[in-house]
Amino acid sequence: xxxxxxxxxxxxxxxxxxxxxxxxxxxxxxxxxxxxxxxxxxxxxxxxxxxxxxxxxxxxxxxxxxxxxxxxxxxxxxxxxxxxxxxxxxxxxxxxxxxxxxxxxxxxxxxxxxxxxxxxxxxxxxxxxxxxxxxxxxxxxxxxxxxxxxxxxxxxxxxxxxxxxxxxxxxxxxxxxxxxxxxxxxxxxxxxxxxxxxxxxxxxxxxxxxxxxxxxxxxxxxxxxxxxxxxxxxxxxxxxxxxxxxxxxxxxxxxxxxxxxxxxxxxxxxxxxxxxxxxxxx
Amino acid sequence: xxxxxxxxxxxxxxxxxxxxxxxxxxxxxxxxxxxxxxxxxxxxxxxxxxxxxxxxxxxxxxxxxxxxxxxxxxxxxxxxxxxxxxxxxxxxxxxxxxxxxxxxxxxxxxxxxxxxxxxxxxxxxxxxxxxxxxxxxxxxxxxxxxxxxxxxxxxxxxxxxxxxxxxxxxxxxxxxxxxxxxxxxxxxxxxxxxxxxxxxxxxxxxxxxxxxxxxxxxxxxxxxxxxxxxxxxxxxxxxxxxxxxxxxxxxxxxxxxxxxxxxxxxxxxxxxxxxxxxxxxxxxx
Amino acid sequence: xxxxxxxxxxxxxxxxxxxxxxxxxxxxxxxxxxxxxxxxxxxxxxxxxxxxxxxxxxxxxxxxxxxxxxxxxxxxxxxxxxxxxxxxxxxxxxxxxxxxxxxxxxxxxxxxxxxxxxxxxxxxxxxxxxxxxxxxxxxxxxxxxxxxxxxxxxxxxxxxxxxxxxxxxxxxxxxxxxxxxxxxxxxxxxxxxxxxxxxxxxxxxxxxxxxxxxxxxxxxxxxxxxxxxxxxxxxxxxxxxxxxxxxxxxx
Numbered sequence: 001x002x003x004x005x006x007x008x009x010x011x012x013x014x015x016x017x018x019x020x021x022x023x024x025x026x027x028x029x030x031x032x033x034x035x036x037x038x039x040x041x042x043x044x045x046x047x048x049x050x051x052x053x054x055x056x057x058x059x060x061x062x063x064x065x066x067x068x069x070x071x072x073x074x075x076x077x078x079x080x081x082x083x084x085x086x087x088x089x090x091x092x093x094x095x096x097x098x099x100x101x102x103x104x105x106x107x108x109x110x111x112x113x114x115x116x117x118x119x120x121x122x123x124x125x126x127x128x129x130x131x132x133x134x135x136x137x138x139x140x141x142x143x144x145x146x147x148x149x150x151x152x153x154x155x156x157x158x159x160x161x162x163x164x165x166x167x168x169x170x171x172x173x174x175x176x177x178x179x180x181x182x183x184x185x186x187x188x189x190x191x192x193x194x195x196x197x198x199x200x201x202x203x204x205x206x207x208x209x210x211x212x213x214x215x216x217x218x219x220x221x222x223x224x225x226x227x228x229x230x231x232x233x234x235x236x237x238x239x240x241x242x243x244x245x246x247x248x249x250x251x252x253x254x255x256x257x258x259x260x261x262x263x264x265x266x267x268x269x270x271x272x273x274x275x276x277x278x279x280x281x282x
Numbered sequence: 283x284x285x286x287x288x289x290x291x292x293x294x295x296x297x298x299x300x301x302x303x304x305x306x307x308x309x310x311x312x313x314x315x316x317x318x319x320x321x322x323x324x325x326x327x328x329x330x331x332x333x334x335x336x337x338x339x340x341x342x343x344x345x346x347x348x349x350x351x352x353x354x355x356x357x358x359x360x361x362x363x364x365x366x367x368x369x370x371x372x373x374x375x376x377x378x379x380x381x382x383x384x385x386x387x388x389x390x391x392x393x394x395x396x397x398x399x400x401x402x403x404x405x406x407x408x409x410x411x412x413x414x415x416x417x418x419x420x421x422x423x424x425x426x427x428x429x430x431x432x433x434x435x436x437x438x439x440x441x442x443x444x445x446x447x448x449x450x451x452x453x454x455x456x457x458x459x460x461x462x463x464x465x466x467x468x469x470x471x472x473x474x475x476x477x478x479x480x481x482x483x484x485x486x487x488x489x490x491x492x493x494x495x496x497x498x499x500x501x502x503x504x505x506x507x508x509x510x511x512x513x514x515x516x517x518x519x520x521x522x523x524x525x526x527x528x529x530x531x532x533x534x535x536x537x538x539x540x541x542x543x544x545x546x547x548x549x550x551x552x553x554x555x556x557x558x559x560x561x562x563x564x565x566x567x
Numbered sequence: 568x569x570x571x572x573x574x575x576x577x578x579x580x581x582x583x584x585x586x587x588x589x590x591x592x593x594x595x596x597x598x599x600x601x602x603x604x605x606x607x608x609x610x611x612x613x614x615x616x617x618x619x620x621x622x623x624x625x626x627x628x629x630x631x632x633x634x635x636x637x638x639x640x641x642x643x644x645x646x647x648x649x650x651x652x653x654x655x656x657x658x659x660x661x662x663x664x665x666x667x668x669x670x671x672x673x674x675x676x677x678x679x680x681x682x683x684x685x686x687x688x689x690x691x692x693x694x695x696x697x698x699x700x701x702x703x704x705x706x707x708x709x710x711x712x713x714x715x716x717x718x719x720x721x722x723x724x725x726x727x728x729x730x731x732x733x734x735x736x737x738x739x740x741x742x743x744x745x746x747x748x749x750x751x752x753x754x755x756x757x758x759x760x761x762x763x764x765x766x767x768x769x770x771x772x773x774x775x776x777x778x779x780x781x782x783x784x785x786x787x788x789x790x791x792x793x794x795x796x797x798x799x800x801x802x803x804x805x806x807x808x809x810x811x812x813x814x815x816x817x818x
Contacts, residue, residue, distance in 0.1 A: 019369025
């Protein structure tokens with residue numbers, strides 16, 4: 001019995017290391033492939049020229065960068081108050097009724113719905129019914145709907161995890177309810193809230209399906225909220241499916257990977273700084 | 283403004299936000315349902331859901347081929363990803379040294395955020411040609427390519443959540459088992475993994491949701507043929523991909539059927555969510 | 568002389584469960600009153616009803632009179648927020664906010680509307696001195712409150728409570744999470760504080776009650792069994808249940 005269990009153990013650990021190895025290799029391969037083949041394509045010209053289209057995928061990604069920035073700004077400006085407001089309501093003000101439980105369940109559910117379904121919704125409501133047409137506005141509004149459940153849930157969890165004693169301490173000192181929420185709960189939940197916000201920015205950069213069907217895909221430089229456009233992620237898709245400029249697609253992919261990497265690093269850095277400031281130690 | 287006025291005002295404003303979010307929820311669900319109605323009435327849910335022919339131009343709106351495509355690709359990708367994720371999670375939580383973990387874990391977290399189009403691109407450019415050589419068919423866009431790409435996409439999600447769950451177990455679980463004379467492997471396999479199964483299940487559910495919901499990467503590597511895949515090397519189409527490629531050119535009943543497709547996805551997610559809630563409650567002993 | 572706080576025939580309910588039965592008790596000004604009793608006897612519930620903190624829990628109800636300086640704090644139109652300024656509280660687990668020491672101490676005056684920096688600095692120094700913490704932290708006011716030791720954190724919470732210039736300080740087992748040395752420091756602090764404030768302390772440590780207070784109330788299962796001068800209650804208790812508890816027969 002002893003011997004066979006030792007052998008089983010050895011085999012098992014072998015498999016464990018193997019699966020870890022496979023996972024790491026696959027992951028390294030993806031990033032490596034994209035960067036190795038894409039990086040050479042990236043130069044100032046690439047970043048600052050408009051895509052000129054055509055089968056050869058001429059040009060660069062300047063309009064895509066600008067469109068992406070537009071989308072980030074408009075989405076986050078609308079999303080942040082909405083998501084945080086709803087989170088404050090659910091965490092601090094909502095009574096314990098069936099209706100509120102229903103809202104929570106709905107938020108949970110929507111957080112799992114595929115993004116293309118939101119794209120469908122955005123196409124029907126913003127592009128068509130509200131006549132915003134294919135535009136940055138339509139895209140941003142669609143993303144707001146997509147990301148709101150996520151931000152609300154993340155922010156709500158962050159606020160709920162603030163211990164009851166903190167709230168009681170504030171109230172016992174004579175604070176009003178709003179003062180307690182604004183000066184104690186929200187600041188204490190800030191690391192979680194900020195992480196949620198930054199992750200939403202990351203998802204805005206990464207999302208392609210809903211923007212593919214609501215922004216129109218124009219490669220021109222956007223000149224306003226109502227302009228059509230394509231973000232970097234959507235541009236990768238177009239390059240891959242409509243041209244044979246695969247190097248450029250990989251280059252755009254590299255830009256995306258770098259952006260995500262920076263976002264991740266920033267999130268970690270902000271979290272740590274806040275922790276240090278709040279707790280005195282990391 | 284006195285702080286009492288601010289207090290009263292703010293509770294009203296916050297309530298308004300709660301109402302707005304509720305309204306948005308209802309709007310989304312309601313709108314999708316409303317837009318589905320024409321197709322449900324004219325074509326009928328049964329014909330749509332179980333119809334095997336997808337020819338919108340000839341009023342054929344059967345999405346069964348795509349249901350099969352979605353389910354097949356999701357199932358295969360999970361079959362690939364789950365053992366790998368579990369193994370990697372155990373590796374990071376129990377076996378590897380802190381230094382190794384310090385390198386691998388951040389890499390995995392990075393991958394959770396990589397855009398899906400990047401995965402699709404690599405699949406298209408590197409994986410599909412490989413598969414084309416193995417199977418001989420045109421571009422290599424196939425169920426196999428899509429499954430592998432999906433597996434790589436959900437791997438980081440399942441791994442990180444599973445690893446967190448194993449790490450979160452009280453030390454006493456492991457120490458108790460070892461003290462009874464169990465080997466490290468026996469402890470892992472018989473004590474820790476079962477104890478962490480709630481979190482592992484949650485991670486798997488999340489991964490499944492991500493797999494079913496993936497759109498652009500699927501369009502890039504699965505071939506978009508609305509047919510029943512007759513093997514791993516056959517092209518196919520997913521529900522999500524169908525919506526993405528057809529929406530711009532669709533109108534009338536055709537568009538309405540796409541909404542029904544969205545509804546089907548909605549329901550699938552609900553089923554998965556409910557299954558996970560059940561598993562959650564059951565595993566609570 | 569009228570008592571600072573007088574409670575008359577107080578019943579308290581958590582939903583349908585009655586936690587306090589007909590409690591009648593006077594709290595004397597500038598004295599330390601201790602409330603003792605086994606776990607779950609209602610002493611904390613009673614304490615928290617003196618500043619209406621029980622209302623933060625849903626479904627609670629109080630019947631009876633609670634008079635602060637002769638006025639019922641539960642009557643309509645009473646400003647709860649203002650009440651809590653007059654009746655402050657220190658909790659069992661030290662709970663400083665995740666902010667700087669300075670921010671912690673002046674939180675109260677800030678939310679009450681004080682904006683003058685000099686006044687805030689003055690209040691901070693005065694409160695920290697009164698809590699016996701000034702010398703230890705005066706050069707580190709911008710350090711996080713959570714970076715202090717347990718005993719220091721509790722004294723910080725006391726300073727925080729003092730900065731709103733209350734009249735009464737309620738202490739809910741303030742030393743139970745602390746080491747003996749910190750406990751002693753806080754007990755000494757209480758003797759100083761009673762000169763300016765009225766103190767009510769809930770404790771499960773009988774020796775602490777005997778040492779530190781002048782008046783003691785013994786609670787059991789929601790009822791006030793006995794209330795009297797501490798020295799009398801501990802040496803010549805009038806109720807058998809009190810005697811049983813004090814001699815350790817239960818609890």
